[in-house]
Amino acid sequence: MPEVIFPGPEGRLEGRYHPQRTKDAPIAIILHPHPQFGGTMNNRVVYNLHYAFHELGFNVLRFNFRGVGRSQGEYDQGVGELSDAASALDYLQSMNQNAKHCWVAGFSFGAWIGMQLLMRRPEITGFVSVSPPANMYDFSFLAPCPSSGLVVNGTADRVAPPKDTQTLVGKLQEQKGITVTHEQVESAGHFFEDPHMEKMIGTVSDYVKRRLTENTR
Structure with missing residues (x-):
């Protein structure tokens, strides 16, 4: 899988890009x-999500936010990281x-950034938010949430407690025109340590596969 360097708002961003051979792939x-x-x-969750999407036929890009690895810049409280995500999508x-x-x-902090990107980019047709930290960050900008997607968390998550995730999902599910699916992995913590990783990735893959099938009918 080729390493890629692409321009971000504060300099170069480092990523891994995994293309398909077929044209017009999602x-x-x-x-x-x-x-x-x-x-x-x-991160293991990010790495496994990357390969799950590739196996489903996607061209996939994961990257380091500013100040991480070989990405230039420094941490910017989520504001700059959202701009980084927009640049990655542009690329x-x-x-x-x-x-x-x-x-x-997105996973954890990345789920928060991903949901913000969703609000800015109407071309995004689906989302997956893994362990969204609804106890730490304000998700009220999702009014309305512009796209259907999946929220998945572990029932033993001590970083982002399940009750806060459930409250977030409840608010999203009240909105018309979209469907937000919520799945919980029994006994899994925030990072889906083994043996829970396989179950989480399977849940994501099944959901995305179902959505792709519905879109091709």
Whole structure:
């Protein structure tokens, strides 16, 4: 899988891009957890999400936010990281101009950034939010949420408690015109340590596969 360097708002951003051989394949970007708590594009959840989307036929890009790895700049409280995500999507779209479907997936802090990107980019047709930290960040900007998607968390998550995730999902499910699906992985913590990773990735894959099938009918 080729390493890529592409322009971001504060300099170069480092990523990994995994293309398909077929034309018109859907595209997806994967967003990593908090940069100040060890989050990188090589986080296990992010890595596994990346390959899950690729196996489903997507052209996939994951990347390091500013100040992480070889990405230039420094942490910017989520504001700059949202701009980084927009630049990553621009880069991915520039190489796949005929893609009919565009998805964003994020884990923890990355889920928060991904949902904000969703509000800015109407071309995003689906989202996956893994362990969204609804107890730490304000998700009230999702009014209305512009796209259907999946929220998945572990029932034993001590970083982002399930009750806060349930409250967030409840608010989203009240909105008309979209469907927000909520799945919980029994006994899984925030990071889906084994043996829960496989179940979480299977849940994501099943959901995305179902959505793609519905879109091709």
